[in-house]
Amino acid sequence: MIKVLIAKPGLDGHDRGAKVIARALRDAGMEVIYTGIRQTPEQIVQTAIDEDVDILGVSILSGAHMKLVPRILELLKEKGSRIPVFVGGIIPEDDATELKRLGVIEVYGPGTSTSEIIEKIKGYFENANI
Amino acid sequence: MQISESQIVNGVSSRDRKSFAKLLSICEDNPVMANKIISRLQRKEAHVVGITGSPGVGKSSIINALLSKLSRRVGVIAIDPSSPFSGGALLGDRIRMQSHATDQNVFIRSFSSRGALGGLSPSIFEVCDAFETFDMDMILIETVGVGQSDTEIANIADTVVLLLSPDGGDEIQMMKAGIMEIADIFVVNKSDNPASIGLKTKLEGIIKFGGKNIPVILVNSITGDGVDNLIKELDSRFERIRVDGTFASKRKKRVFFHAQSFLRRKIDTIMQSIESDETDIEKIEKELIKKLCS
Amino acid sequence: MDESIKKSYEEWEKQTESLIKKYPEEGNFKTTWSDEVKRLYTPLDVGDYSQIGFPGEFPYTRGVQNTMYRGKLWTMRQYAGFGTAEESNKRYKYLLEQGQSGLSIAFDLPTQIGYDSDDPHSLGEVGKVGVAIDSLADMETLFDGIPLDKVSTSMTINATASILLAMYIAVGEKQGVKRDKLRGTIQNDILKEYIARGTYIYPPKPSMRIINNIFEFCSKEMPLWNTISVSGYHIREAGANAVQEVAFTIADGIEYVKTAIEAGLDPNVFGKRLSFFFASHNNLLEEVAKFRAARRMWAKIMKERFNVKDPDALKLRFHTQTSGSTLTAQQPENNIIRVTIQALAAVLGGTQSLHTNSMDEALSLPTEDSVRIALRTQQIIAYESGVAKTVDPLGGSYYVEALTDEIERRAFDYIKRIDEIGGMINAIESGYVQQEISNSAYEYQKAVESKEQIIVGVNDFVIEEKNPRKTLKIDDALEIKQIEKLRSMKSKRDNDAVREKLENLERAARTSENLMYPIIDAVKVYATVGEISNTLRKVFGEYKESVIF
Known part of the structure; x- marks a missing residue:
């Protein structure tokens, strides 16, 4: 059973994407925890660790991703966690490249299909098990 | 990535959250191993409190309000139903408790019912035991909350709190159906709604008629009004049942x-x-x- | 006549069915809310003409004015603004010099949610989607050199509307402009924040009490101020379909009229100060029908439910914005065409004002070039397309009239359901409305993934794209600067006075006093948006979203 945390850092309330993804992952047989909106990086990281999730998905549309995502990665590292992180939202190309360089496994822009994300997650764990 | 049993035992003993989180995963996936690890750990008898009631009545909110006022170590076991089609689950109870996510005295964990009926999860006993190895003073269990079948909580909780709200029309109906028998404390939420007082009076009448003596407490889970009374009631009950x-x-x-x-x-x-x-x-x-x- | 049309229509259908055997139809023949779309619409699908009526007359299906755009074109109003108060002030002065008479102000998220710039929640958000306002000092800078008796100011602010309005009043007083001379609008629509947009603070009931206080205060002291803009835009963007957008927005509107009546206002007067805000999407004819249906429904509700007699208070006036959520990051130039269709729908639907989105919004904040193209789109519709030459040019189209009727019927079903639940506040608290929208959003996503719904450039007609485009970014130094400004302001103000005014506000919040007066007192001694909001958080608690997917 793959356990996923879908988190919404920052203050924007645009949770349509986060909720659609959460639901699609559920329908793909995963256990999905959703944090709700307005979460600080500290809350997200502690939740990911306490819930012992396999993967963390971060949805952000306010434009604050270059502040918030690196902070999340830093906190995970500080706490000795290796939970993989993917990001969804309006992320310009060069920012996406930078986030991947910092350790984000994938950045999904607007228009990404949920099946693409599901396949990617499933594939990630199949490969990790080999 | 695998960590050994001994690492978990050492981690949990030294209150390491990551080790404890792993132990809870083991409870879900491998009960034999979980029971073995738990038996190696020191346990403290915590007050296990079940919170039950229909969907939307405010179970997560009341837990959130309790967490704000209980200055002690509290574990929260929040259970949501699994999808009968995919086996997956959306675990959203945490949303209302997230202000306590970084509180070092609080540990919240979400569980899928994984097909189990009865409002709990298959691993609930292992999980509850595990929480008692993590030095908790109180363990709050939020049931799925589907109503009548949510009675299994009485098999594990020391105290069952039944939460009701004046907005729900099916409350009295539900009580007739039998969930009333397992409740040790009634809590009427949304005390800002004038109808809550009517509901409290009605409940007290039913309890009296049944020849029982069960407290009915009015609370507002959003402002926290009345939550102190609930804590007082929980504590005095715990003291009482330990003696009697x-x-x-x-x-x-x-x-x-x-x-x-x-x-x-x-x-x-x-x-x-x-x-x-x-x-x-x-x-x-x-x-x-x-x-x-x- | 109907009989002969019916006969001919049946014959035509028979003939067509036989043709279909040879040349089958293929495609998605459903409305966006999943009703069947018929092959052909005829006079048989159009109801009573009294439901269509005449422009400027009840039930206002064809428009709220007799002459519509022949008298005056819609207002082309582009919402903008970000960064610090200084930068925004420069921008506003420039716009005013260019002949613009109204300002439209966007605030950053911390200001909207009642956090100061130095709050941990504000990390990375300061000045991002609008201007950062911590205290009256920032507001003074924002309007420095702008005479408030000469401009009309529209503020997109909801949960903290009372505080920002209080600051606006205080700036006016410093300029020597009395509050009864101030003109403008606050969005102030908190219900849609719970449903869709997310910038709520307190639970619905205390939030509605604050709105009640604003209504009462403005009716006594600020007769020129528009106290609410009931917004369906964000509901639609969150995934609602056209029917749900109309239904839930109007249901919110009903709740606000009830609140105004409770505050002692006459709906005949209040109805004139009320305006609406809708989205416009790609399905051109559905959208046109949606605007027409909304107008007709509101007129009926005001007349029948609230017994309004004054015709001006029956008219649904609305602002429209094209849909940000329909714009694609892939082949962004295609968005210009989407915006054109959407803007056209708004104009054919009789909007009073319009904001057109920029083509690069799915990528980041818009660049100057794309903002200009967006405005030009409106101008081409206004001056070249010819659609503004006559009133309600699609009125009488069999399909559009049938769609208008259908949207109205389905939206009234929703309103009935919401009445049964006990009104919109209960419907929101129980999660009913959010659940309906979430279901639509998920269904839509599934339709896109199964290609039942084609999105050009996304799930069909895809090309390999390279070369990331140039996008505009906001300097992070701004956040640090704003925090420094806030700290220095706090060290200079009279902190005893701040404490006293906040205590007074807390006391008032525990009674039923009108909160506008203690809030004005607090902002005048430079209490911050965060301090005032926290004072009220203590009394009212904070809303936590319903667990709905």
């Missing part, structure tokens, strides 16, 4: 229910491994017994 023997007998029964749950899970697992095109019940039974004994 209720606690000891509940704990004794819990061991039996734990065994029952553990064996059911074992049988379920075996049944899943038996070819589903087998139609002869006797053959299935023999196969099951063979596998059980091996």
Whole structure:
């Protein structure tokens, strides 16, 4: 059973994407925890660790991703966690490249299909098990 | 990535959250191993409180309000239903408790019911025991909240709190259906709604008629009004049941229910491994017994 | 006549069915809310003409004015603004010099949610989607040199609307402009924040009490101020379909009229100060029908439910914005065409004002070039397309009239359901509305993934794209600067006075007093948006979203 945390850092309330993804992952047989909106990086990281999730998905549309995502990665590292992180939202190309360089496994822009994300997650764990 | 049993035992003993989080995952996936690890750890008898009531009545909110006012170590077990179609689950109870996510005295964990009926999760006994190894003073269990079938909580909780709201029309109906029998404390939420006082009076009438003595407490889970009274009631009950023997007998029964749950899970697992095109019940039974004994 | 049309229509259908055997139809023949779309619409699908009526007359299906755009074109109003108060001030002055008479102000998220710039929640958000306002000092800078008796100011602010309005009043007073001379609008629509947009603070009931206080205060002291803009835009963007957008927005509107009546206001007067805000999406004819249906429904509701007599208070006036959520990051130039269709729908639907989105919004904040193209789109519709030459040019189209009727019927079903639940506040608290929208959003996503719904450039007609485009970014130094400004302001103000005014506000919040007066007192001594909001958080608690997917 793959356990996923879908988190919404920052203050924007645009949770349509986060909720659609959460639901699609559920329908793909995963256990999905959703944090709700307005979460600080500290809350997200502690939740990911306490819930012992396999993967963390971060949805952000306010434009604050270059502040918030690196902070999340830093906190995970500080706490000795290796939970993989993917990001969804309006992320310009060069920012996406930078986030991947910092350790984000994938950045999904607007228009990404949920099946693409599901396949990617499933594939990630199949490969990790080999 | 695998960590050993000893690492978990050492981690949990030194209150390491990551180790404890792993232990809870083991409870879900491998009860045999979980029970073994738990038996190696020191346990503290915490007050196990079940919070039940219909969907939307404010179970997560009341837990959030309790967490804000309880200055002690509290564990939260939040259970949501699994999807009968995909087996997956959306675990959203945490949303209302997230202000306590970074509180070092609080540990919240979400569970899927993984197909179990009765409002709990298959691993609930292991999980509850595990929380008692993490030095908790109180353990709050939020049931799925589907109503009448949510009675299993009485097998594990020392105290069952039934939450009601003046907005829900089916409350009295639900009580007639039997969930009332398992409640030790009634809580009427949304005390800012004038109808809550009417509901409290109605409940007190029903309780009196039934010849019982169960407290009814008015709270507002959003502002926290009345939550102090609930805490007082919980504490005085805990003190009382420890003296009058209720606690000891509940704990004794819990061991039996734990065994029952553990064996059911074992049988379920075996049944899943038996070819589903087998139609002869006797053959299935023999196969099951063979596998059980091996 | 109907009989002969019916006969001919049946014959035509028969003939067509036989043709279909040879040349089958293929495609998605459903409305966006999943009703069947018929092959052909005829006079048989159009109801009573009294439901269509005449422009400027009840039930206002064809428009709220007799002459519509022949008298005056819609207002082309582009919402903008980000960064610090200084930068925004420069921008506003420039716009005013260019002949613009109204300002439209966007605030950053911390200001909207009642956090100061130095709050941990504000990390990375300061000045991002609008201007950062911590205290009256920032507001003074924002309007420095702008005479408030000469401009009309529209503020997109909801949960903290009372505080920002109080600051606006205080700036006016410093300029010597009395509050009864101030003109403008606050969005102030908190219900859609719970439903869709997410910038709520307190639970619905205390939030509605604050709105009640604003209504009452403005009716006495600020007769020129528009106290609410009931917004369906964000509901639609969150995934609602056209029917749900109309239904839930109008249901919110009903709740606000009830609140105004409770505050002692006459709906005949209040109805004139009320305006709406809708989205416009790609399905051109559905959208046109949606605007027409909304107008007709509101007129009926005001007349029948609230017994309004004054015709001006029956008219649904609305602002429209094209849909940000329909814009694609893939082949962004295609968005210009989407925006054109959407803007056209708004104009054909009779909007009073319009904001057109920029083509690069799915990528990041818009660049200057794309903002200009967006404005030009409106101008081409206004001056070249010819659609503004006559009133309600699609009125009488069999399909559009049938769609208008259908949207109205389905939206009234929703309103009935919401009435049964006990009104919109209960419907929101129980999660009903959010669940309906979430279901639509999920269904839509599934339709896109199964290609039942084609999105050009996304799930069909895809090309390999390279070369990331140039996008505009906001300097992070701004956040640090704003925090420094806030700290220095706090060290200079009279902190005893701040404490006293906040205590007074807390006391008032525990009674039923009108909160506008203690809030004005607090902002005048430079209490911050965060301090005032926290004072009220203590009394009212904070809303936590319903667990709905």
